[in-house]
Amino acid sequence: MLNKKNYYIDGKWISPVKPRNYKVIDPSNEEPCAEISFAGKEDINKAVSAAKKAFEIWRFSTKAERLELLEKLYEIYNKRWDEMSKTITLEMGAPMDFATKLQTGAGASHIKSFKKILKEFKFERDLGDNENNQKLIYEPKGVCALITPWNWPINQVTLKVIPALAAGCTMVLKPSEIAPLSSMLLAEMIEESKFPAGVFNLVNGDGAVTGDALTSHPDINMISFTGSTRAGALISQNAAKDFKRISLELGGKGANIIFKDADPEAVKRGVDRCFRNSGQSCNAPTRMLVEKSIYNDTVEKVREFAEKTKVDSPDKQGDHIGPVVSEVQFNKIQNLIQKGIDEGAKLIAGGTGKPESLEKGYYVKPTVFANVNNQMEIARTEIFGPVLSIIPFETEDEAISIANDTPYGLTNYIQTQDKEKAKRVARKLRSGMVDVNGVGIAGDSPFGGFKHSGIGREAGAEGLTEFLEIKIVGGWN
Numbered sequence: 001m002l003n004k005k006n007y008y009i010d011g012k013w014i015s016p017v018k019p020r021n022y023k024v025i026d027p028s029n030e031e032p033c034a035e036i037s038f039a040g041k042e043d044i045n046k047a048v049s050a051a052k053k054a055f056e057i058w059r060f061s062t063k064a065e066r067l068e069l070l071e072k073l074y075e076i077y078n079k080r081w082d083e084m085s086k087t088i089t090l091e092m093g094a095p096m097d098f099a100t101k102l103q104t105g106a107g108a109s110h111i112k113s114f115k116k117i118l119k120e121f122k123f124e125r126d127l128g129d130n131e132n133n134q135k136l137i138y139e140p141k142g143v144c145a146l147i148t149p150w151n152w153p154i155n156q157v158t159l160k161v162i163p164a165l166a167a168g169c170t171m172v173l174k175p176s177e178i179a180p181l182s183s184m185l186l187a188e189m190i191e192e193s194k195f196p197a198g199v200f201n202l203v204n205g206d207g208a209v210t211g212d213a214l215t216s217h218p219d220i221n222m223i224s225f226t227g228s229t230r231a232g233a234l235i236s237q238n239a240a241k242d243f244k245r246i247s248l249e250l251g252g253k254g255a256n257i258i259f260k261d262a263d264p265e266a267v268k269r270g271v272d273r274c275f276r277n278s279g280q281s282c283n284a285p286t287r288m289l290v291e292k293s294i295y296n297d298t299v300e301k302v303r304e305f306a307e308k309t310k311v312d313s314p315d316k317q318g319d320h321i322g323p324v325v326s327e328v329q330f331n332k333i334q335n336l337i338q339k340g341i342d343e344g345a346k347l348i349a350g351g352t353g354k355p356e357s358l359e360k361g362y363y364v365k366p367t368v369f370a371n372v373n374n375q376m377e378i379a380r381t382e383i384f385g386p387v388l389s390i391i392p393f394e395t396e397d398e399a400i401s402i403a404n405d406t407p408y409g410l411t412n413y414i415q416t417q418d419k420e421k422a423k424r425v426a427r428k429l430r431s432g433m434v435d436v437n438g439v440g441i442a443g444d445s446p447f448g449g450f451k452h453s454g455i456g457r458e459a460g461a462e463g464l465t466e467f468l469e470i471k472i473v474g475g476w477n
Contacts, residue, residue, distance in 0.1 A: 002034035004180070007043060007204065008187040010050035011197025017042040022177055022204075027093040027323040027362045028314050034091075036180055039203035044172070044213040047201040051143045051170040052219050054198030059140050059168045066166055067118055072193040074111045077186075081108070084154060084185055091179040092150050093322040093362070094277065095314045106155035106443070107186075110459065111162050113444040117461050118166040127472065135476035138468040140168035141245055142221030145214045147207075147235070149227045150179035150325050151280040151384070156249075157183050159447070159458040160224045161190075161200065167467035169222070172201045174214055176227075178326055180204050207231060212238065220244060222467065229382075229407075229452045247456035247466045249282070249448055251382040252410030255403035256285035257393075257425065260294045262415035262437075267298055269438045270413065271305040271388065275366050278321045279386035280329075282453075283411035283433065287372075287379055288390045289399050295392045299348060299370045302390060306349035309366040309386075311358060323362040324385055330362040333385035337367055340378040345369035345389070374402050382408070396425065404430045409450030411435060432457075 005021065006013040016037045023032040039047075077084070084107065085100040094103050127134035146160040157175060164171050175183035187202045203210065211231075215223050215238040222245040225235050229250045239246045256270045274284050290298045310320035324330050337352050350367030364385050372379050372389040379389050393399040403412055411433040414422050426434040432449035433441050441447070446457035456466050 001032050002181070004034050004184055004204075005037040007039060007047065008184075008191065008200070008202040009043075009047045010054075010201065011191070014046075016040070017046075024091060024178070024181065025326065026090055027325050029361055030327070034181055036177065036204040038177070038205040039174075039210045039213075041213045043203055044210065044217060047172045047203050048143060048214075048217050048219050050198035051172055051201055054196060055140075055143055055170040058170055058196060058199050061168060063118060063121075063123070066168070067115060069193055069195055070111065070115050070118070070162065070165065073189055074108070074115065076189045076192050077108055077111060080185070080189065084182060087181045087185050088153060088179075089314045091181045092153060092325045093314045095312075095316070095318065095320055095322045097317055097319065098277070098322075099314070103152065103154060106152065107158045109443045110155070110158040113459070114162045114166050114464065117444070117464055121461065121464060133475050133477040135473045137471040137473060138465070139471055141467050141469050142169060143219055144169045144171040144222045144224060144467065145217070145220045146171050146173045147211055147214070147223070147225045147227065148173070148175050148183065150176035151277065151282075153179045153182045154186065156226045157186060159463065160226075161186070163464045164224075164467050165195070165199065166464055169467050170199050170201075172203060172214060172220075174203055174205055174210055177204060177206055211235075215239065215244075216241070218242060222246070224466070225249070232454065247458070248454040249456070249458055250452060250454040251408055252282040252284070252449065252453055253287060253380065253382050253406050253408045254283055254285045254411045254413060254431075255287045255289050255406075255429075256413035257399045257403060257415065258288060258290045258294070258298060259399075259414075259416040259418070259421070260291045261417045263417060266415035266437070267301045268305050270415070271302055271309070273413075274388045275306075275309050275321055275386040278324050278364065280324060280384050282382070285411070285413045286383065286388060287374075287403075288388055289393050289402055290390060291399075292392050292394050299390055302368050302388065303348045306366045306368045306388070311355045311363050311366065313361070321366070321386060324364055325362070327362060329384065330364065333364050333383055333387065336378060336381060336383045336385075337387060340369045340372075340376065340387075340389070343376045343378065344371075345376060345378060346371040350386075374405050380406065396421065400425060400428045404428075407452040410453035411441070411449070
């Protein structure tokens with residue numbers, strides 16, 4: 001079992017003031033794989049103090065200095081790619097092929113993207129024709145509390161840490177206690193890259209004590225959080241007390257609208273996209289809305305695809321899905337599957353219990369419900385597991401109404417070969433992102449949603465400006 005009890009604060013790995021040890025569980029076998037320690041208020045004070053002190057210097061670092069350090073980090077990340085992939089597989093159960101290509105690949109992609117964005121970004125520019133000598137200046141927001149989830153661990157960490165560094169902010173990162181090891185590996189890379197002491201700090205801990213102490217600390221200027229809508233609301237309350245800036249990337253319950261003229265691969269694409277990462281993605285298309293004229297045929301296709309979806313150990317090569325991340329998550333999914341059965345939805349694949357021959361580990365059967373209506377709990381709750389609900393519709397307007405009838409508004413999907421219809425529907429969907437015919441959302445596009453799916457954007461130029469304040473100076477020249 002790995003000993004990972006220390007924190008990275010002010011350029012050094014240090015012991016907790018009052019250890020509260022916690023075992024990280026390998027979800028593939030339910031055995032402890034590492035031990036960390038939860039930070040208390042004293043540890044948080046140390047980390048925030050280091051970041052605050054470093055900010056007075058780092059905020060005035062040049063673009064060239066930041067680019068040079070990010071380039072070093074990118075090189076080191078690529079050298080340690082396999083180590084990162086194995087770490088993600090260990091901590092959250094992503095199958096090795098998936099972890100290597102998509103999980104670790106996402107981290108590299110974000111570092112590369114923000115290097116390019118930083119290189120092109122103008123932190124000072126004239127406003128309008130500048131007749132009145134107006135200068136617009138972008139300045140770093142300050143000391144940032146970065147709190148990240150377990151489902152795409154290094155993806156979410158790099159979406160916060162890298163633009164914060166590029167903007168000239170300093171930070172304290174608290175990764176999910178369920179999957180903290182990839183973040184600690186990134187901390188080693190940042191140390192190796194020789195970023196100034198105190199610019200980046202890492203502590204581990206829970207939300208109730210560590211997260212609360214961090215987000216309520218008076219010297220924190222900004223909070224960037226990814227996680228549940230419930231936790232996002234609590235963090236917003238902490239932030240409101242002294243007007244901290246916030247960026248929240250929260251839940252989703254994406255609709256995938258399958259029109260009768262959808263391309264032949266649309267249904268399989270929707271099933272695969274829902275089950276990918278064992279269904280543990282906020283932007284998964286977990287509600288499949290199907291036009292009634294093709295509904296029965298589509299249900300049968302979905303059943304076939306679901307039954308062909310393999311579930312196996314993450315240590316094995318292949319395109320299978322692995323376990324969900326924890327016992328708590330497994331039990332939540334099981335309860336919601338049972339809820340769907342109790343509500344009267346038609347179970348056409350999967351169900352409760354573990355797949356055959358996988359009794360050890362948090363494995364979930366790929367599950368599909370048909371004859372779902374949008375008022376059922378399985379249609380309204382973010383299940384965060386490999387569970388798909390199929391809902392019929394008759395008209396375009398009805399499909400839009402069902403898709404929008406949710407507290408969430410992160411990503412919706414449209415499947416049609418009618419380009420004008422795709423554009424028309426995309427404009428009417430209340431979500432931050434719309435994917436048409438599986439084209440996908442580019443890695444450097446602004447990621448975020450409407451309604452309860454959050455506030456702000458990550459990735460792209462908008463992901464950098466989330467960490468910047470705007471100052472206008474009149475009479476600059």
